[in-house]
Amino acid sequence: MNAKSEVINEKSETFISRLKQDWRQYVIYAGFVVIFIFFSITLGEKGFLDPNNLLNIVRQTAMIAIMAVGMTFVLSAGEIDLSVGAVAGMTSVTTALAISKFGLIGGICGGLLTGIVVGMVNGLLATRVGIPSFLVTLAMMGIARGSAMWVSNTAAIPILDKNYYFTFGSGNIGPVPVLLIWALIAAVIGHIVLRKTSFGRKMLATGGSETAARFTGIKTHNIKMQVLIISSITAAFAGMLYAGRLRSGRFQLGEGDELSVIAAAVLGGTSLFGGFGSVVGSIMGALMIGLINNGLILMGLEFSQQLIARGVIILLAVTVARSRK
């Protein structure tokens, strides 16, 4: 009996003390609700709450959300990946080309392979050569975007395979867009890997203190290599979805996404300096960015005004999450 009450005590105590300590981590959820309600009231007549509009938000943010899962891993391990947007663009091109040459299966393999190869190059340069991942992926951003332009002759490469574009981007199962399903799958797998596997724990330890992790027998180089590969794979997958949604591969796809993805992860409580990460938070962060974009468009703001408003909202959210630390 004694032991039992102790367990209960411990549980309730950790729950309350955690809430007290970590409420800032949950700010994203409150912020999401507040913004949602705000738009529902102000934009209700303009069709904000229309199911089609809401599903559109999902469609527009699915790729950012999927890349944010990979980014959560990378940031948790104390690294960064700036090449995700460019890799998505490049993969849309390689996938479209591979489909036209080798068909559906060849296309899927080609897309994923693009991600694996880029991730391995990033990882090797960052761990074996020892260049900071910021610089490696900054350079890779240019290389990937440039290669995509070159290979495609800057033209859109059409995808004619119906099965492909249904499965990867354009299709709906009943009322549910396949993009939502893919994003959910990525979120669930990402969350489990980060929270329930030894790999996830090692990732957080490496980001929390690389020295301590190394002194504890963790192969920190391998962990960093693996998270950079995973990040590139999620980017490649997002690129495949872009290609499916637009039924073509275009080098411009995913342009500037790296910033939205990093913003989504940081909004969701993942630390830019490593050691803390939340996949669920990152997904919420991505949805919040999508929500803001959608609301601002419905409000009839000009693109310039949208950019400013989005920047201010992100700064506000991050400030609230950081203040009084």
Added chain:
Amino acid sequence: MSQPEGPKDNAVVMTGIAKSFGGVAALEHVDFSVRKGEIHALLGGNGAGKSTVLKMLSGVHKPDKGEIWINGVKLEEHTPEAARRLGIAMIFQEMSLIPSLSVAQNIFLTREPKGAMGLLDDGAALKEARVLLEKIGVDLDPRRRVDSLSSGQRQLTEIAKALSQQASVLIMDEPTSTLSSAEIDHMFGFLDRLKKSHASIIYVSHRMEEIRRISDRVTVIRNGRNVMTKAVAETTLEAIVEEIVGRRVGAFERQARTTKPGAEVLRCVNLTAKPRPIEASLTVRAGEIVGIAGLMGSGRTSLAKSMFGLQPIASGEIRLKDKVVKISTPPEAIEAGIAMIPEDRLTQGLVLQHSVADNMTLPVIDRNSKFGFVDEAKEKALVAQYIKQLRVKTASPQKAVRTLSGGNAQKVVLAKWLATDPLLLILDEPTAGVDIGSKTEIVEIVREFADRGRGVLVISSEPAELLALSDRILLMAGGRVAREISSVEIEAWAANSTDTAHRISLMETGLQVAIQEANS
């Protein structure tokens, strides 16, 4: 106002200095004076109050009682700037230099000579630096970047910087610990010349050899009081060590171990490592606790790091339970059955912002996982067991380790490595920065571990701790095991006394003297 006591040729006079921190007296009553043109050694054990005295003098702390006079002027405003204006300079080991700037740029940092229109005049700085370096007899090109200099040259740069700010009293804390013996000779020649130009030097070191070689007088601080000031020529090594050790009150007792050592657990044969040259052979038997004593830089930590795969082994072999093991990474060491409590708990031992539970389970995370999934029930049980067994005081296992006291944080490090169930446990400075209560507990935990038939290697700078724990002690100097001190020999040091406190003091004195002898 004139200087209270002593002749006018005193550079520093501190009288009746007292200071407490949070109700605990760090200094009770210290009188300390340094003459002009003298090298004065300041000695004392860990926590004796040495560094508090130096911090008062350099204006970091304000004394509760007492007066400080520097070059005949009373220090009224207790700030580092005020102390510096009166001529005090603390020589840090390369810490206040900016590696990417040149020697000249560092010497004149924030006081750069300016040319026309207020722009920096690097040429003038270079010229002035040359003149200065030549004047003090340092052969160093002021254009060189600091990161290309050896440790010795960096220290000389520090000193040049201090002298360019009109410093007349230099405080040097363990200046030789990172220097080669040639560099030490060079440094001592330099200090000697400096002294002749009427600069005063307060010299802190644990190397008695050096102190006898370089200093004119020596002052010993113990328990917040100055207990001895004498000309070095008029005293002996033993007399100085006895004063440092004093009569220990409340220290650990040396207890006879009941476990008889069993079969050999570890045998290192001619182990050599890079980059720090060590060459060591040693054995540890089951149930045995072997201490490693030595000064900073004697190769103690290098030895531990090579055995744990954190530093490449150049040659020699490591045998665990009579089997040769190849160790080049920590995972291999852990796999072979070695665990190491590192010397720096805050950066090497723990992920500070992570929880007690996450830290404790980190080394065994793969053992507690199936198909990559962590068995949380198993982890929870393990954490609960160790929190209870080692009496870790934490509000909950989910609390971040950084919120714990030093002693409790160190218990978390111990727990994390005991959980790997190692054959051999290496502890590097296991009770540094730990309160006395936790120290005793940690000693107990280590003893219990050895009693279960495991081997233990303890590295420590604190003689009392080594004496409390070790069955025998290896003395390291210059990267080699200089000699071994058996239990019998330790007991023999204290053979003349039956009083516990006195016996501890005698043993500590014996060990300190042995360490100093090994280094001379």
